[in-house]
Amino acid sequence: MGDLYLYNGPIERGSDLKFIELVASQQSEKQCVLILVTGGGSPDAAYKIGRYLQSRYDSVKVLISGLCKSAGTLLAIAADELIFTPYGELGPLDVQMAKEDRLLGYESGLNISEAFLALEQRAKGTYHDLVSEIVTSSSNVVSFNTASHAATEIISALYGPIFHRIDPEEVGSRSRAMRIGEDYGQRLNGKWQNLKNGAIEKISQSYPSHGFVIDIGEAQTLFQRVRAATPDEIKLVEGMGRATRFPQQTLAIRKIEPAKKQGEDGENHDAKVEKGGPPRRRAAARNGADSGKAVEG
Known part of the structure; x- marks a missing residue:
């Protein structure tokens, strides 16, 4: 199995240094398995950890034993193979951003994209419905151009106040933040090419929510090398309890020394x-x- 590490908690700047120092002082093999449990965090920190592991080991496997979201998914891209227990799950590659005027709380970077998409679809649907209704109700007396102009006026009155509240600078900032995950993902994938073609865009853009469950079946549509955990691997993570299932608020990292093997004669x-x-x-x-x-x- 090689070196075995547990990382449970937020992926943040400072935490990445602690984990790197742990690996630097404890490495004894050329292969490693990382049990990763996290709700997400900083893409910069996830990238730093992933690149460091790639530079130190000939093989890096990530064992998804519980919740592993957002920046955790980004770190998983650095692996040459993903291992899932029955209750393991990844999440979309979206950036968690601080809510404006809130001391505490984060929101998904996907929210702005979903909001634009919803507004666009609503405005288009309302426009087409209005044009059709105006032309039909007038028995084609009103021309298309006149109906289109009238519909545009109504749409502007309905949705104008909403669009006026959108800050272009905020939109640009969030768009750049979303690209960070994609760019880091492409670089982490460069060593072992475990992502399938088009997977990085799907992970970062196509899923509807931050909490969307990417289980082993869904992961196999995104990654080249994904497998179920062996009975011994499942026994190992189950023996560690909640630390391998649910993310903690405080960081818990350590190297795990597997139990010594016993022969048939005991x-x-x-x-x-x-x-x-x-x-x-x-x-x-x-x-x-x-x-x-x-x-x-």
Whole structure:
């Protein structure tokens, strides 16, 4: 399996440095598995962690054992393979932005795109309905141009106040923020090419909400290499409890040392076993010999 790490909590600047320092001090293999549980956070921090793991390991696998949203999905793009437990899920690659005039709370960067789309569809639908109704109700006495002009006036009166509230600078800022995820995703995908063609655009633009569930089946439409967790992997994450299921508010990162393997005869194969009996008895025999006492056994 290689080095095994747990990352649970927000992906933020500062947290990325803590995780990088952990990897730098604890790396012992050339492959790693990252158990990633997060509600999202900073795309900059996710990119930094992903690039660092790619630079240190020959293989990086991300084990999706619970909720892994937004910036977590971006970090998962850095892997050469994704592993899902039955309750693992990714989310759309959207940027969480602070709400205006709010001390606390974030909203999805997808909201502005959805709002524009809804307004556009509403305005178009209302315009076509009005033109058709005006022409039909007048028994074609009113020309199309006249009906179109009248419909335009009505649409302006209905939707004008809404569009006047839109700040172009805010729209531009949010559009740039949304592009960050796409650009970082393309760069993280460059090493192992695990994303399918067009997947980055689908992840960042086509899903309707931040909480949309991307389970293993949906992930297989987006990524080249996705598999279900093995029974041993499921047993491992279940043994760790809620830490592998639900994101925490405070950061929890650590390297996990897998339990030592036991042979069929029950002996620990990671320990040195010399001929002549169990290690504890031999140690006692040596101590007794050194002290001049007789040792049974």
